[in-house]
């Protein structure tokens with residue numbers, strides 16, 4: 238143990254390294270393929286997927302909010318899936334193989350539900366893995382948005398909702414021959430300077446439209462600001478006004494602990510390619526609280542259930558192949574399934590969820606996430622560029638109001654050069670035009686040293702971007718910026 242006077246300075250690389258050494262989850266980094274800087278620059282496909290996460294050439298990948306990295310286990314499980322298909326053909330649907338960690342394809346959907354249930358705090362029967370976020374959102378809206386123009390017809394969303402959510406809500410309104418101008422309510426931030434939404438503000442919009450609102454659609458974590466909404470409080474408030482609420486958990490799932498069942502959430506949708514690391518466009522999932530997916534049978538055998546756009550995979554498993562055209566919904570979220578699922582997708586997702594099991598679930602991940610994001614924030618706040626207001630952090634400061642991501646808003650005119658310079662330095666973050674970059678240390682694979690390296694590269698890249706901007710401004714005959722970094 239170092240004595241106090243040997244302690245490295247909090248802004249030094251040594252300090253970051255010492256934090257990594259104390260991180261109980263540090264071994265998980267080796268479970269992932271982290272692209273090297275050379276790989277990111279390469280223009281051709283490498284012969285085999287490989288990376289050496291311990292290599293000095295590893296890139297600084299802080300982009301799990303957009304696309305999570307590939308777990309090493311994914312290609313192992315995929316290969317096992319390919320071997321099953323190659324060696325069994327159609328038998329793969331129902332023939333269990335000794336030594337195989339994979340379920341038969343007929344049981345793959347339930348295996349996926351078992352794996353995702355604990356991540357979102359749901360009973361296994363309340364979740365299903367299929368389709369993509371927007372497709373699932375439409376399916377749930379088709380069941381639970383039943384507008385009545387003389388009574389409840391409005392959908393409340395945020396004004397800066399992810400475009401796909403906005404389009405889904407708007408098109409559902411149109412689908413019911415209603416007018417979005419009258420039926421779509423958007424919650425706007427109170428000021429141009431702050432893009433976040435205060436809980437009280439959301440509640441007051443609910444109050445204002447309570448009598449005419451059929452449904453609320455909000456994000457668990459806002460994609461642009463990284464703000465984590467108070468899901469239990471807002472859900473409870475919606476219910477007080479008898480309003481159904483759906484949560485878009487694209488940026489929350491695998492990022493923060495969720496307790497969808499206990500919070501009494503009505504329904505939720507998510508994708509799995511961000512913090513869940515299942516691969517681009519792989520199957521998303523959804524949650525329907527058990528109270529909304531009950532199937533009751535009357536004395537004459539008639540089934541009563543919430544109607545839905547149905548398919549054969551939502552129908553009772555034992556009679557599914559009877560082909561008698563009688564839909565017998567499976568109680569629970571599985572009853573909302575449509576098609577036989579993509580085993581390719583499910584294999585990829587469940588492989589990555591095995592890594593979450595190795596982590597011990599969401600609680601230890603959140604513990605690390607809080608530390609690593611706070612560390613990143615402190616480093617950023619200590620930079621000259623921050624004190625000179627070249628950027629600001631638009632994500633809430635309060636830890637209970639954010640997940641892994643910090644969104645940095647730059648002065649105008651810096652983004653393009655900055656992103657190019659970061660890429661040059663092997664640093665991967667993403668941008669939201671015109672001026673925001675999103676930086677997300679994913680606790681499964683990012684290190685404190687990654688954050689340290691990012692902040693160093695960010696400072697240098699900003700210097701170049703500022704010089705380029707000054708040059709441009711001079712060319713345009715404007716005065717030179719006084720700022721330096």
Ligand SMILES: Cc1ncc(COP(=O)(O)O)c(C=O)c1O
Nearest residue numbers: 369370371399401460485487508
């Ligand atoms: C908040 C949010 N909602 C919806 C989507 C759309 O997801 P999908 O393309 O899987 O439908 C995304 C995609 O990034 C997202 O970030």
